[in-house]
Amino acid sequence: MFKIAIFLKPYRKECIVGPAFKLLEAILELLMPTIMALIINNGVIKRDVDYVIKMGGLMVLMAILGFGSSVVCQYYAARASQGFGTTLRNKIFEHISSLSYAQIDKFGTPSLINRITNDVNQLQLAIAMLIRLVIRAPFICIGAVIMAMILDFKLSLILIAATPVFGIILYFIISRSSPLYRKSQQYLDKIALVLRENLSGVRVIRAFAKNSSEKQRFNQSNDDLTDIVTNVSKISALLNPLTSLVMNGAIIAVLWYGGLRINAGRLSQGEIIAYVNYITQILLALVVVSNLVIIFTRAFASAGRVNEVLETQSSIVEKNTVKDSNTKNINIKNINIKNINTENCNTFITNKDNPAIKFDKVSFGYSVTGDMALRDVSVEINHGETVGLIGSTGTGKSTFVNLIPRFYDAVTGEIYIDGINVKKYPLSVLKSKISVVPQKSILFTGTIAENIRWGKQDATDEEVMAAAKIAQAEEFILSFSGGYSTKVSRGGANFSGGQKQRLAIARALVVQPEILILDDASCALDFATEAALKKAIKQNCSNMTVLIVSQRVSTVKHADKIIVFGDGYIEGIGTHDELMENCKVYNEICISQLSNGEAVV
Ligand SMILES: Nc1ncnc2c1ncn2[C@@H]1O[C@H](COP(=O)(O)OP(=O)(O)OP(=O)(O)O)[C@@H](O)[C@H]1O
Numbered sequence: 111m112f113k114i115a116i117f118l119k120p121y122r123k124e125c126i127v128g129p130a131f132k133l134l135e136a137i138l139e140l141l142m143p144t145i146m147a148l149i150i151n152n153g154v155i156k157r158d159v160d161y162v163i164k165m166g167g168l169m170v171l172m173a174i175l176g177f178g179s180s181v182v183c184q185y186y187a188a189r190a191s192q193g194f195g196t197t198l199r200n201k202i203f204e205h206i207s208s209l210s211y212a213q214i215d216k217f218g219t220p221s222l223i224n225r226i227t228n229d230v231n232q233l234q235l236a237i238a239m240l241i242r243l244v245i246r247a248p249f250i251c252i253g254a255v256i257m258a259m260i261l262d263f264k265l266s267l268i269l270i271a272a273t274p275v276f277g278i279i280l281y282f283i284i285s286r287s288s289p290l291y292r293k294s295q296q297y298l299d300k301i302a303l304v305l306r307e308n309l310s311g312v313r314v315i316r317a318f319a320k321n322s323s324e325k326q327r328f329n330q331s332n333d334d335l336t337d338i339v340t341n342v343s344k345i346s347a348l349l350n351p352l353t354s355l356v357m358n359g360a361i362i363a364v365l366w367y368g369g370l371r372i373n374a375g376r377l378s379q380g381e382i383i384a385y386v387n388y389i390t391q392i393l394l395a396l397v398v399v400s401n402l403v404i405i406f407t408r409a410f411a412s413a414g415r416v417n418e419v420l421e422t423q424s425s426i427v428e429k430n431t432v433k434d435s436n437t438k439n440i441n442i443k444n445i446n447i448k449n450i451n452t453e454n455c456n457t458f459i460t461n462k463d464n465p466a467i468k469f470d471k472v473s474f475g476y477s478v479t480g481d482m483a484l485r486d487v488s489v490e491i492n493h494g495e496t497v498g499l500i501g502s503t504g505t506g507k508s509t510f511v512n513l514i515p516r517f518y519d520a521v522t523g524e525i526y527i528d529g530i531n532v533k534k535y536p537l538s539v540l541k542s543k544i545s546v547v548p549q550k551s552i553l554f555t556g557t558i559a560e561n562i563r564w565g566k567q568d569a570t571d572e573e574v575m576a577a578a579k580i581a582q583a584e585e586f587i588l589s590f591s592g593g594y595s596t597k598v599s600r601g602g603a604n605f606s607g608g609q610k611q612r613l614a615i616a617r618a619l620v621v622q623p624e625i626l627i628l629d630d631a632s633c634a635l636d637f638a639t640e641a642a643l644k645k646a647i648k649q650n651c652s653n654m655t656v657l658i659v660s661q662r663v664s665t666v667k668h669a670d671k672i673i674v675f676g677d678g679y680i681e682g683i684g685t686h687d688e689l690m691e692n693c694k695v696y697n698e699i700c701i702s703q704l705s706n707g708e709a710v711v
Pocket of ligand 1: 215476483501502503504505506507508509510661675
């Protein structure tokens, strides 16, 4: 919580002025019972109407001033808490963007969403309460006790005796509810996870008639959350009644002992009324303190979760040491395109005599599973080569390509691009060199042209159209009445799987990367379109190094080189014909997919 308080720094003024006005309101409130005692003793008992009117008017003025102060404080509290929340959300978002895939996997997307929304909301509420009540409530409590002591010290011993009882109650509630709040946030994460899976997988769930079992799973998560929130509420609910019980007990004791002191002539009627007023103020302030305790207990749990994200240092450490002499080496034919990477690349010198990509004894495992997805992989890929990566499911093909742009870092071994270790590239340069089209094509709301421009914000219309043409997307784009301005709905729901894939490929091509990675990115295309796509890439982007991940032999068959994966190892490297000769695994894959005759053609 205290670490996060740094985000309040720009709102120092609000944090000082807000509580100052609340303090003014509290002072005015504290004076009220004493003025009332004066009215009773000097006005009502002595029947002095002028005095009653004069002092009554003063009380009204004080009430108006108190109300004004409260409004000003509220305004500053809202400014500070909203500003704090906005800054914190931005910071968390920015930080999450810097984390590696592995770290994001570790937190889980639903949990990160909850942390950036729900947890920040809890903290915002705590900040607003901090400014509005954290000074006022204790001030009223202590001030009312002092005022009560000034009125009658002996009577105040009853209040002093009640204080430790109140302390014990607070300790009991906090120590029991705090861990439960933390747990309830975890259950909230679980609900978000189930909800996310269900909403994104709604078609699959319906297709497999899994509605009722999924409903049960959601109900279970919901019940778990309800149980824990009910438990914590039961404990927190004790706070207000127990506080009232203690303070009302104190009021009864004060009235009884105060009556004795009035009879003994040591206390006036006005004073006992003022005294009871002070105790009521203390009671109300204690109820506020109790609620503050609950809000802050929750906020501490949320602060821990937010801190956990902010304190996670990205495992992808960026170095700024590489120079790349390569500029504008990619050229889409017939179109005059400026290389967007020129600015970055001019400052980085790499050696083009080296292989485009080199894996040197690379091993990698996802920390979640603990198993190695790649083991001791060494391979070299030359500039301008088209390389097919094939193998059964789960053999490490995607893992292999994900290591190149540093979505993950190798556990052991090194990866080089143009002879330079990928860890030595600034990430911006690395990203400008490589375009990845993932297995699942993701489109964003906007137009088709805007989606393609995601790759390169300042791409001209000609560049966008050229990329779409190579990606075999031009024909279907032009078949829409809106053409390139056709709207893409959320998640690209208004496009077929194959259309989405072609738009995603166009988005990658518009960058004119040196390395293009197609991770099973053409699996939804028919054979003819896929063949046309490969031909267009070959013809128009001849300098580009292309890696094509696929399980289909027909997709990789004509590649310059094919890498065959088998459970984290490389089983064979070569052309289709070479592998048919000497790689058993490749042979088996071919035979399982094509008739023997077709496979060797
Ligand atoms: N994010 C992840 N977290 C944990 N394990 C993972 C993750 N991604 C992949 N794996 C595991 O790593 C291994 C290799 O997976 P990878 O996705 O690289 O295989 P693949 O050959 O690309 O498979 P496919 O052809 O089915 O896409 C698999 O055993 C898989 O379970």
